[in-house]
Amino acid sequence: MTFKISCIVEGHGDVKAVPVLIRRIAQNLYPELPIIIKSPIRAPRDKIVKEGELERKVELAAEKIEGQGVIFIILDSDKDCPAELGPALLRRASQTRSDLPIAVVLAKYEFEAWFLAAAESLRGRRGLRNDLHSPNDPEAIRGAKEWLSHRMEDSKTYSETIDQPALTALFDFEQARQTDSFDKCYREIIRLLEKLQEAAEANGESIEQIT
Numbered sequence: 001m002t003f004k005i006s007c008i009v010e011g012h013g014d015v016k017a018v019p020v021l022i023r024r025i026a027q028n029l030y031p032e033l034p035i036i037i038k039s040p041i042r043a044p045r046d047k048i049v050k051e052g053e054l055e056r057k058v059e060l061a062a063e064k065i066e067g068q069g070v071i072f073i074i075l076d077s078d079k080d081c082p083a084e085l086g087p088a089l090l091r092r093a094s095q096t097r098s099d100l101p102i103a104v105v106l107a108k109y110e111f112e113a114w115f116l117a118a119a120e121s122l123r124g125r126r127g128l129r130n131d132l133h134s135p136n137d138p139e140a141i142r143g144a145k146e147w148l149s150h151r152m153e154d155s156k157t158y159s160e161t162i163d164q165p166a167l168t169a170l171f172d173f174e175q176a177r178q179t180d181s182f183d184k185c186y187r188e189i190i191r192l193l194e195k196l197q198e199a200a201e202a203n204g205e206s207i208e209q210i211t
Contacts, residue, residue: 001034001200001203002034002035002036003033003034003035003036003069003070003196003199003200004035004036004037004038004064004065004066004068004069004070005022005035005036005037005038005065005069005070005071005072005192005196006038006040006041006061006062006064006065006069006070006071006072007019007022007037007038007040007041007061007071007072007073007074008040008041008042008043008048008057008058008061008071008072008073008074009040009041009042009073009074009075010042010043010044010045010048010074010075010076011042011076011111011160011164012042012160012161013111013160013161013163013164013165014040014042014074014111014164015039015040015042016161016164016165017111017164017165017168018040018072018074018168019037019040020165020168020169021168021185021189022035022037022072022189023035023037024168024169024173025173025186025189025190025193026189026193028173029190029193030193030197033193033196033197033200035193035196038064038065039064041057041060041061041064043057045075045076045078048075049075049085049089054089054092054093054096055092055093055096058071058073058093058096058097058102059096059097062097062100065100067099067100069100069196070100070101070102070103070192070195070196071093071097071100071101071102071103072102072103072105072188072189072192073089073093073102073103073104073105074104074105074106074107074111074185075089075104075105075106075107076106076107076109076110076111077106077107077108077109077181078109078110080106082106082107082108082180082181082184085106086104086105086106087104089104089106090102090103090104101191101192101195103188103189103191103192104188105181105184105185105188106181107181107182107185108139108179108180108181109139109141109142109144110144110145111144111164112144112145112147112148112158112164113138113139113141113144113179113181113182114138114171114176114179114181114182114185115144115148115167115171115176116134116135116138116141116144116147116148117134117138117139117175117176117178117179117182118134118171118172118173118175118176119132119133119134119135120132120133120134120172120175121170121171121172121175122167122170122171125166125167125170126152126163126166126167126170127152127153127154127156128148128151128152128153129151129152129153132151134175135147138179139179139180139181145158145160146158148163173186
């Protein structure tokens with residue numbers, strides 16, 4: 001038996017990066033849990049947060065996992081306060097599919113802020129300089145993609161579709177957890193994985209029997 005995760009994202013880079021992030025956490029903490037991460041549903045952030053649009057995306061995400069599994073929604077906060085928008089979106093999503101565990105995570109400004117928080121772990125990777133240092137407050141920086149581009153060698157610039165998934169496979173979680181939004185993201189993914197593990201146990205199967 002496998003356990004399904006359906007994701008809703010906003011960026012082209014997120015489509016590849018978010019499954020990488022979930023798999024890394026799952027492999028570190030629940031290596032025996034067999035999960036399938038369905039191809040993420042992508043839509044512009046402004047469209048996702050609209051009344052009715054989020055609900056439609058949640059229904060589509062539920063269809064992808066055939067009504068069994070969990071749903072993970074991740075967006076950039078942009079100018080909104082994550083502590084306000086996040087719970088509001090979770091409320092709407094949960095009302096749409098109260099039968100499924102759902103998590104909503106908002107990266108403060110943008111996903112790449114987490115790379116800034118873990119900059120030391122990315123030294124010399126993907127063209128980044130060997131003397132890279134994290135800024136004092138990574139989540140206060142607007143334009144994390146530009147920050148990364150300015151610290152790349154040989155006139156290289158940051159590519160969301162190529163570098164975001166690659167850096168997601170490399171950045172240090174503990175360093176990134178110094179930011180509030182990644183700490184929440186990390187904990188929410190663990191919560192969803194725990195729900196899947198509980199589902200396996202409820203079916204009378206141990207994780208060892210499933211693999």
